[in-house]
Amino acid sequence: MSTLPRDPSHATVRLGAKGRVVIPAELRRAAGFEQGEILVARARAGKLVLERREAVLSRLRARFSGLPPGVSLADELIAERRAEAADGVIVVR
Numbered sequence: 001m002s003t004l005p006r007d008p009s010h011a012t013v014r015l016g017a018k019g020r021v022v023i024p025a026e027l028r029r030a031a032g033f034e035q036g037e038i039l040v041a042r043a044r045a046g047k048l049v050l051e052r053r054e055a056v057l058s059r060l061r062a063r064f065s066g067l068p069p070g071v072s073l074a075d076e077l078i079a080e081r082r083a084e085a086a087d088g089v090i091v092v093r
Contacts, residue, residue, distance in 0.1 A: 023050075 008026040015021055023033065031050075033039065038053040067073070
Protein backbone atom coordinates (compact mmCIF):
# COMPACT_ATOMS: atom_id res chain seq x y z
CA MET A 1 0.00 0.00 0.00
CA SER A 2 1.44 3.38 -0.97
CA THR A 3 1.25 6.33 1.34
CA LEU A 4 0.74 9.90 0.38
CA PRO A 5 3.58 12.33 1.04
CA ARG A 6 3.23 14.16 4.35
CA ASP A 7 1.92 17.68 4.07
CA PRO A 8 3.10 19.87 6.98
CA SER A 9 0.09 22.15 6.53
CA HIS A 10 -2.41 19.39 7.45
CA ALA A 11 -2.77 17.20 10.51
CA THR A 12 -5.38 15.26 12.41
CA VAL A 13 -5.91 16.41 15.98
CA ARG A 14 -8.15 15.18 18.75
CA LEU A 15 -10.44 17.35 20.85
CA GLY A 16 -9.44 16.63 24.41
CA ALA A 17 -10.72 17.27 27.88
CA LYS A 18 -12.31 20.69 28.37
CA GLY A 19 -12.14 21.32 24.62
CA ARG A 20 -8.37 21.41 24.46
CA VAL A 21 -6.59 20.93 21.16
CA VAL A 22 -2.86 20.47 20.78
CA ILE A 23 -1.47 22.04 17.61
CA PRO A 24 1.14 19.62 16.24
CA ALA A 25 4.68 20.99 15.92
CA GLU A 26 4.62 20.66 12.11
CA LEU A 27 1.53 22.85 11.90
CA ARG A 28 2.96 25.40 14.35
CA ARG A 29 6.12 25.63 12.26
CA ALA A 30 4.15 25.87 8.99
CA ALA A 31 2.01 28.69 10.44
CA GLY A 32 4.99 30.35 12.09
CA PHE A 33 3.33 30.20 15.52
CA GLU A 34 5.66 30.40 18.49
CA GLN A 35 5.22 29.48 22.13
CA GLY A 36 3.53 32.21 24.16
CA GLU A 37 1.95 33.98 21.18
CA ILE A 38 -1.60 35.25 21.59
CA LEU A 39 -3.91 33.71 18.99
CA VAL A 40 -7.48 34.69 18.18
CA ALA A 41 -9.85 31.79 17.53
CA ARG A 42 -13.10 32.15 15.59
CA ALA A 43 -15.60 29.77 14.08
CA ARG A 44 -16.30 30.34 10.40
CA ALA A 45 -18.43 28.14 8.14
CA GLY A 46 -17.88 25.00 10.20
CA LYS A 47 -14.13 25.66 10.58
CA LEU A 48 -11.99 26.82 13.46
CA VAL A 49 -9.63 29.59 12.38
CA LEU A 50 -6.61 30.58 14.47
CA GLU A 51 -4.81 33.84 13.72
CA ARG A 52 -2.20 35.94 15.40
CA ARG A 53 -3.73 38.77 17.37
CA GLU A 54 -1.57 41.26 15.45
CA ALA A 55 -2.97 40.01 12.11
CA VAL A 56 -6.54 40.55 13.29
CA LEU A 57 -5.75 44.05 14.58
CA SER A 58 -3.98 44.93 11.32
CA ARG A 59 -6.98 43.76 9.28
CA LEU A 60 -9.38 45.80 11.44
CA ARG A 61 -7.22 48.90 11.20
CA ALA A 62 -7.13 48.57 7.42
CA ARG A 63 -10.90 48.06 7.29
CA PHE A 64 -11.60 51.28 9.19
CA SER A 65 -8.71 53.36 7.87
CA GLY A 66 -11.05 55.30 5.56
CA LEU A 67 -12.93 56.94 8.43
CA PRO A 68 -12.45 60.69 8.63
CA PRO A 69 -10.33 61.89 11.57
CA GLY A 70 -12.33 62.54 14.71
CA VAL A 71 -15.15 60.12 13.83
CA SER A 72 -16.05 57.80 16.69
CA LEU A 73 -18.18 54.85 15.70
CA ALA A 74 -18.80 54.15 19.38
CA ASP A 75 -20.14 57.68 19.93
CA GLU A 76 -22.35 57.39 16.85
CA LEU A 77 -23.78 54.07 18.04
CA ILE A 78 -24.49 55.47 21.51
CA ALA A 79 -26.24 58.51 19.98
CA GLU A 80 -28.36 56.21 17.77
CA ARG A 81 -29.37 54.05 20.74
CA ARG A 82 -30.26 57.10 22.84
CA ALA A 83 -32.40 58.50 20.02
CA GLU A 84 -34.17 55.15 19.62
CA ALA A 85 -34.78 54.95 23.37
CA ALA A 86 -36.17 58.51 23.40
CA ASP A 87 -38.58 57.56 20.61
CA GLY A 88 -39.54 54.38 22.43
CA VAL A 89 -38.28 52.29 19.50
CA ILE A 90 -35.72 49.56 19.98
CA VAL A 91 -34.09 48.23 16.82
CA VAL A 92 -32.59 44.76 17.02
CA ARG A 93 -29.99 44.06 14.38
